[in-house]
Amino acid sequence: MPEFERRDATDAEAKALASGVRLRILRLCLDEPLSNREIATELDLNPATALHHVRMLVGTGFLEAQEERRGKRGSREIPYRATGKSWYVNTGDMTHPMIDAFVAEFDSAPYEDRTMARMAAMLTEDEIAEFRDRIRELLEDFKSRRKTEDAQQWALFIAMHPSETSGRDIDRLAAENSDDS
DSSP states (O other): OOOOOOEEOOHHHHHHHSOHHHHHHHHHTSSSOEEHHHHHHHHTOOHHHHHHHHHHHHHTTSEEEOOOEEOGGGOEEOEEEEOSGGGGEEOSOOHHHHHHHHHHHHHHSOGGGOOOOOOOOOOOHHHHHHHHHHHHHHHHHHHTOOOOTTOOOOOOOOOOOOOTTHHHHHHHHHHHHHHHO
């Protein structure tokens, strides 16, 4: 499976993605175009606030307007759909907006539908690279599977970092191994 190419985000693109609310809007509009009113309702936002976020995402190409439609009481509304562009830009450190978006979405999901796991693993540099490559391949595989009639969108958040104890573990293992010789 070919790895997708990423490019560095422009300043405007990075700023557009530096908001948990805007990341949530992109997720909402990924498989179904939504109007500003629908986005505001779904995220419990003031419509003017939602429109500010939508305009920023449209202006940077992360959302695109779809064909105009009639809304409630015959009003004109424009639905917006995520372009998928955010998968292909490297924005640098987006830790907090991504975590904020995930926590808000996770908290709104029914408890019985949530799946969580946490682990610590001892990995060599080669194993770290292998693990990251396999996760990237798995994400790309499932990302390429778009909406089918019986599919429901599920969110996934993966984070990986060196454990605070990594240095102590390495020192302890080195000491244990030197005692064996």
